[in-house]
Amino acid sequence: MLSEFSLIDRYFAQRARTGARRATLGIGDDCALIAPAAGEMLAVSTDMLVEGRHFFPDVDPHALGHKALAVNLSDLAAMGAQPLGFTLAFALPKPDENWLAAFSAGMFELAERHDCELMGGDTTAGPLNLCLTVFGSVRQDVALRRDTAQTGDDIWVSGTPGDARAGLAAIRGEWPHAAIDSTDAAYFRRALEYPQPQVALGLALRGVARAALDISDGLAGDLRHILTRSHVNADIDVDALPLSDALARLPRELQLQCALAGGDDYELCFTAAPQQREAVAAAAQQAGVRVTRIGTITSRDTASQAAHEQPDAAPTMTWRDRAGTPLNLTLQGFDHFHAD
Amino acid sequence: MLSEFSLIDRYFAQRARTGARRATLGIGDDCALIAPAAGEMLAVSTDMLVEGRHFFPDVDPHALGHKALAVNLSDLAAMGAQPLGFTLAFALPKPDENWLAAFSAGMFELAERHDCELMGGDTTAGPLNLCLTVFGSVRQDVALRRDTAQTGDDIWVSGTPGDARAGLAAIRGEWPHAAIDSTDAAYFRRALEYPQPQVALGLALRGVARAALDISDGLAGDLRHILTRSHVNADIDVDALPLSDALARLPRELQLQCALAGGDDYELCFTAAPQQREAVAAAAQQAGVRVTRIGTITSRDTASQAAHEQPDAAPTMTWRDRAGTPLNLTLQGFDHFHAD
Numbered sequence: 001m002l003s004e005f006s007l008i009d010r011y012f013a014q015r016a017r018t019g020a021r022r023a024t025l026g027i028g029d030d031c032a033l034i035a036p037a038a039g040e041m042l043a044v045s046t047d048m049l050v051e052g053r054h055f056f057p058d059v060d061p062h063a064l065g066h067k068a069l070a071v072n073l074s075d076l077a078a079m080g081a082q083p084l085g086f087t088l089a090f091a092l093p094k095p096d097e098n099w100l101a102a103f104s105a106g107m108f109e110l111a112e113r114h115d116c117e118l119m120g121g122d123t124t125a126g127p128l129n130l131c132l133t134v135f136g137s138v139r140q141d142v143a144l145r146r147d148t149a150q151t152g153d154d155i156w157v158s159g160t161p162g163d164a165r166a167g168l169a170a171i172r173g174e175w176p177h178a179a180i181d182s183t184d185a186a187y188f189r190r191a192l193e194y195p196q197p198q199v200a201l202g203l204a205l206r207g208v209a210r211a212a213l214d215i216s217d218g219l220a221g222d223l224r225h226i227l228t229r230s231h232v233n234a235d236i237d238v239d240a241l242p243l244s245d246a247l248a249r250l251p252r253e254l255q256l257q258c259a260l261a262g263g264d265d266y267e268l269c270f271t272a273a274p275q276q277r278e279a280v281a282a283a284a285q286q287a288g289v290r291v292t293r294i295g296t297i298t299s300r301d302t303a304s305q306a307a308h309e310q311p312d313a314a315p316t317m318t319w320r321d322r323a324g325t326p327l328n329l330t331l332q333g334f335d336h337f338h339a340d
Numbered sequence: 341m342l343s344e345f346s347l348i349d350r351y352f353a354q355r356a357r358t359g360a361r362r363a364t365l366g367i368g369d370d371c372a373l374i375a376p377a378a379g380e381m382l383a384v385s386t387d388m389l390v391e392g393r394h395f396f397p398d399v400d401p402h403a404l405g406h407k408a409l410a411v412n413l414s415d416l417a418a419m420g421a422q423p424l425g426f427t428l429a430f431a432l433p434k435p436d437e438n439w440l441a442a443f444s445a446g447m448f449e450l451a452e453r454h455d456c457e458l459m460g461g462d463t464t465a466g467p468l469n470l471c472l473t474v475f476g477s478v479r480q481d482v483a484l485r486r487d488t489a490q491t492g493d494d495i496w497v498s499g500t501p502g503d504a505r506a507g508l509a510a511i512r513g514e515w516p517h518a519a520i521d522s523t524d525a526a527y528f529r530r531a532l533e534y535p536q537p538q539v540a541l542g543l544a545l546r547g548v549a550r551a552a553l554d555i556s557d558g559l560a561g562d563l564r565h566i567l568t569r570s571h572v573n574a575d576i577d578v579d580a581l582p583l584s585d586a587l588a589r590l591p592r593e594l595q596l597q598c599a600l601a602g603g604d605d606y607e608l609c610f611t612a613a614p615q616q617r618e619a620v621a622a623a624a625q626q627a628g629v630r631v632t633r634i635g636t637i638t639s640r641d642t643a644s645q646a647a648h649e650q651p652d653a654a655p656t657m658t659w660r661d662r663a664g665t666p667l668n669l670t671l672q673g674f675d676h677f678h679a680d
Binding site for chain 2: 029030031032033034035036040041042043044045046047048049050051052053054075076078079081087088089090091119120121122123124125126127129131133135136138140143144145146147212213214229
């Protein structure tokens with residue numbers, strides 16, 4: 001045991017021990033013990049965050065602590081699962097008290113807001129790396145899956161996707177011609193650094209939405225996962241995309257690139273039958289979140305021999321403007337912060 | 341999506357999808373869904389392995405795949421939990437097909453032996469880092485904890501601790517004066533690279549052992565965790581330590597340092613009431629594992645005011661030879677492969 005690693009004990013293990021209510025044993029024994037409520041399943045997701053790929057070397061540690069947990073809670077939100085707890089494994093080049101204090105504060109503030117408790121972990125010396133595994137509870141029959149979209153479903157998105165990508169551009173000084181003012185830059189940066197996982201919306205959408213996922217790699221790329229796994233296509237009204245006021249002040253081409261191909265949003269993209277529109281609106285109101293209908297699930301050409309032989313073939317996304325005119329958008333090659 | 345990361349899909353995700361029986365959804369959706377059997381708890385443990393700290397940069401990837409899962413299964417063994425599944429997150433500098441093929445083969449061979457299925461994961465580019473989270477199933481009332489040792493309990497250990505530490509020395513060429521012959525060196529090295537998690541023993545010890553943990557940082561240091569959490573002391577017969585034939589050929593001082601302070605053994609250390617000796621022997625026979633009684637749990641001096649005021653104060657370990665004569669052993673400063 002490195003004596004300096006007692007700092008980590010102070011900021012994580014002690015806090016987990018005093019706060020623990022749900023997990024049995026946990027930090028201090030070989031394993032934590034946890035069970036979902038009777039009749040429910042445990043939803044499990046794991047994410048690894050690496051310096052230079054998912055965050056900048058000089059990232060504010062408070063923001064990093066928040067985001068490391070937020071991206072994992074977002075996976076629970078996308079399943080409609082109620083957060084229960086998480087494990088945290090991380091490698092640090094050298095424990096630094098100020099850094100650990102801020103990092104743990106950012107993480108625990110979000111954890112407490114979602115009643116999600118630290119159940120166990122591992123720490124080691126090494127290049128900075130964060131690996132979280134989150135646990136939630138959901139009934140299997142109402143879990144929000146990716147493979148359940150149906151032809152005719154509305155396609156919805158929460159919040160205003162694209163702001164996080166504009167935040168990355170603002171930090172990098174990527175678009176000198178776009179002249180982002182400082183208030184907008186601060187807004188974009190906050191969207192990138194403090195994404196809010198849509199846990200309440202995911203819970204409210206159980207039994208209402210048909211398929212769902214969270215947007216981590218960009219709306220177009222992530223929606224493609226639903227289309228592939230559900231064997232359907234999509235028709236998107238590009239003029240319906242919900243844009244923040246700040247994003248709406250950028251050139252139109254950047255608006256669309258950010259909203260459709262920008263990563264790190266952690267909003268939910270979901271489908272629901274048209275007769276569920278009022279129920280979707282009610283769920284959004286209950287969660288205090290804006291949701292917008294942006295398109296329709298369409299069928300694959302099942303007459304084609306190719307569709308039968310290659311059920312996992314690439315789906316087709318059709319982009320249209322408000323008048324219904326098809327648009328030719330090039331989303332390839334738009335640089336993400338992380339691309340895996 | 342980096343196209344080269346489709347290699348990872350080939351070696352991990354596809355295999356997980358075709359092999360999955362226990363987890364619902366899993367790889368390809370936002371979360372895996374899993375539930376323990378009725379009346380059981382899910383035991384959860386997470387470990388992070390870092391190059392240069394837990395393994396050498398030129399480690400055989402097959403051995404690394406084995407060991408990354410083995411150290412996690414060992415945590416389940418130490419709880420008496422039946423393995424169910426695991427998630428794998430890893431960062432790789434650059435996907436290399438030969439490396440991934442060997443790494444995944446080493447991991448899945450062990451996973452299949454323990455019927456433990458890959459349920460989900462995450463991959464990213466970055467300095468080599470492996471983070472596994474394992475899930476097992478155990479009834480809470482028979483889970484093997486660390487805080488339940490009682491005065492008068494026998495102290496047991498499985499296998500022959502110390503061999504892994506000698507393997508590290510053999511690779512490093514650390515003890516030129518000890519003249520390890522090449523057969524012994526190969527044996528030691530295998531102990532270091534292919535530790536066998538004592539899953540069957542852990543299962544057989546449920547209801548028999550009182551407290552248990554696995555030896556990752558050395559018998560003395562790990563036993564100390566049981567003593568601290570159970571508020572007891574220990575009396576160890578150093579001459580009773582089980583040594584492999586190869587370790588017994590080393591100078592006596594190295595034997596003791598390896599057996600007591602060597603890390604990476606992943607054997608079980610446990611306590612049981614003396615009336616359970618036959619039951620312990622039966623459990624070991626059932627698991628096909630050697631177990632050895634090495635000492636006794638003794639009480640703290642509860643008359644002392646300090647013991648009342650500091651229930652978490654450092655426990656005392658007393659070392660004796662076969663005749664009962666106390667020995668003065670210095671275990672501090674014995675270099676481990678990893679020390680956190």
